[in-house]
Amino acid sequence: MDFEDSPELASFRAEVRDFLDAHAELRRGDERDWSRNGAATDEEVAADYRRRCREWQRTLADHGWAGLTWPQAFGGRGGTPAHQIVFNQELARYDATSGFITAAQALVGPTLMQHGTPEQQQRYLEPLLRGDEWWCQLFSEPGAGSDLSSLATRAVLDEATGEWVVNGQKVWTSNAQYADFGILVARTDPDVPKHAGLTYFVVDMRTPGIEIRPLIQAQGVAHFNEVFLSDVRIPAENVVGEVGDGWRVTRTTLRSESSMISGAGQATPFTALLALAQQRDRDGDPVIRQGLAHVYSNELIMKWMGWRTQTAVMTGRYELALHGSLLKNFFTRSFAQKVGLALDIQGAEGMLSDDAEGGGFWQYQFINQFASRIGGGTEEVHRNNLGEQALGLPREPAVDKDVAWNQTRRS
Ligand SMILES: Cc1cc2nc3c(=O)[nH]c(=O)nc-3n(C[C@H](O)[C@H](O)[C@H](O)COP(=O)(O)OP(=O)(O)OC[C@H]3O[C@@H](n4cnc5c(N)ncnc54)[C@H](O)[C@@H]3O)c2cc1C
Structure with a gap:
């Protein structure tokens, strides 16, 4: 394999360098770099980090560098993964980051592009790309992490208003305390097997009935939260994909999430x-x-x-x-x-x-x-994936595969 840049990539790299030279400082590799403050325990430093992340994302957007691989129709640059790699390689030398805005874009962007309605794409993608609106992922629950599709948060349709009424609890919700919107998976049909009765929603995090309680970690910061949902009303137009087809939509988000994590570590x-x-x-x-x-x-x-x-x-x-x-x-x-x-x-x-x-x-x-x-x-779950999907080993026994969710035994 030839790892040298093609002439086209070499000229793209030069263009990236020019942009970065003009808008960012070179990374020093020590505490003078603001881009490594994502973990700061001092709230002032942490708030400054978030502000700079937003600012950097806007700088990218203003100069046409946001959403490098997003289609132009969605406000992106329409580049290839190779362009993204070159950009990341160059950016790694500079004291600049979009922090968790990048993560939110990886989770929400491909999902809405693939499964969202034109109205949802129109409403949410541009502010997501510019970092103007922040997002969180309301998937995991106290009894559903690795076995996500067994989740218990319920969404019931209010026939009178056409709204969905959601009750339940989420946990480990990263950055929920700063989020404007959440992607939420909830159970809309408990009478069918677990994967079949889920629906995927966009929820405005300021809706009455949402309570966010930060969880303080061993490092002394609250990266993630518990989120309690009590009679939270979500308009029908906020369903992403079809009602009952939420697992297919969720899988798009999860696939994008693990590749996003494997590209982390720039700090x-x-x-x-x-x-x-x-x-x-x-x-x-x-x-x-x-x-x-x-x-x-x-x-x-x-x-x-x-x-x-x-x-x-x-x-x-x-x-x-x-x-x-x-x-x-x-x-x-x-x-x-x-x-x-x-x-x-x-x-x-x-x-x-x-x-x-x-x-x-x-x-x-x-x-x-x-x-x-x-x-x-988790590492174990990814090893299972590799065993089953890459090596072709026998699948884990799934005793609840054909059983209605409300008849299954859960923690
Ligand atoms: C930093 C961080 C950020 C997170 N952010 C979010 C977020 O924003 N939104 C969100 O929804 N969730 C988030 N999560 C939650 C994360 O997705 C779950 O923690 C993860 O999926 C594991 O679920 P669990 O914690 O319930 O553990 P469990 O599923 O209960 O697993 C417990 C242990 O059992 C093992 N295990 C479970 N099933 C199997 C199996 N089939 N085979 C072998 N071993 C198994 C696991 O590997 C683990 O060691 C975050 C977690 C972390 C650590």
Whole structure:
């Protein structure tokens, strides 16, 4: 495979560099970079980070760089995955990010483009692309995470008004406290097997009856929330896809989610780890050097894995594309190794928290490895996917496959 840019990509890369040079600072790899403050425990710093993410997204939109691979009909640039890769490669050198706006775009964009009505696409896609409206994902529940399709939040049609009335509880809802809208999956028919009775909605997060309770994590920040829904009224036009066909729509969101996660980690590039080793004068230590080499190799492998998949997709040779589950699990393993090495480099100080140099940045990332192993589907579930879908191993027994949801045993 030829990894050199084609003449067209080389000129695109030059154009990207010109844009980034004009609008962003080069990344320093330490606490001076605002783009690594997504994990800040200081609320002022965190609020400043969110403001800058919004600002950066608007800068992208104003200059025609938002939605690089989105079709032009939806306000995107109509580029290929290769353009996106080149853009990300260049952006990684700069102190700029759209933070969780990128995640929301990955979850909501493809879903609405594929399953939304023209009115929904018209209403929601542009503000999503510009980062003007923020979104959250109301899928997981206390009794339904890996087995998402067993969820229990109920939506009942009010025949008199034509609205759906929703009751239930969601959990682990990232950034719900800042969201304008949510994508919500609820059970509209409990009398059919679990996958068949679901419907997918867009919900305005300011609707009466929605209560958001932040969950404070081990790092001291509330990345995600519990969301309680009590008699929440959703207009009929907010159903995405068909009533009862919500699982098909949900699968579009989930597929996009795991590939989005495997492209994360820009706040902790190899260069940041190397800078830390150099600052601590540990870059001559043979054990640390070996760890650095390993982390660097993993970053290259991730890059080539991404290339391979994108090239396969672009050339229609889908059989050569790597499975999203493989990318996600490789990413989370590599991330764990990288952040573990950062603490080794810090030595005894690695055991501190906010008092460690850099405000505990690497400590936060170290704890965050566990979240990345769970969010977007756990490692075990992705291994199951690989076993069944890539290796053709026998499927897990599904005892409730043909049983009405209200007759199944649930936690
Ligand atoms: C950082 C983060 C952000 C998140 N953001 C959101 C969000 O915005 N919106 C949202 O809806 N959800 C979100 N989630 C929730 C996430 O999708 C779920 O945590 C995840 O799907 C696992 O579900 P669970 O926590 O209920 O664990 P469970 O499904 O109860 O799993 C418990 C354990 O059992 C294992 N297990 C379960 N089933 C199997 C199986 N079939 N085979 C082998 N092992 C199995 C799991 O691997 C895990 O170790 C987020 C989670 C994290 C960590």
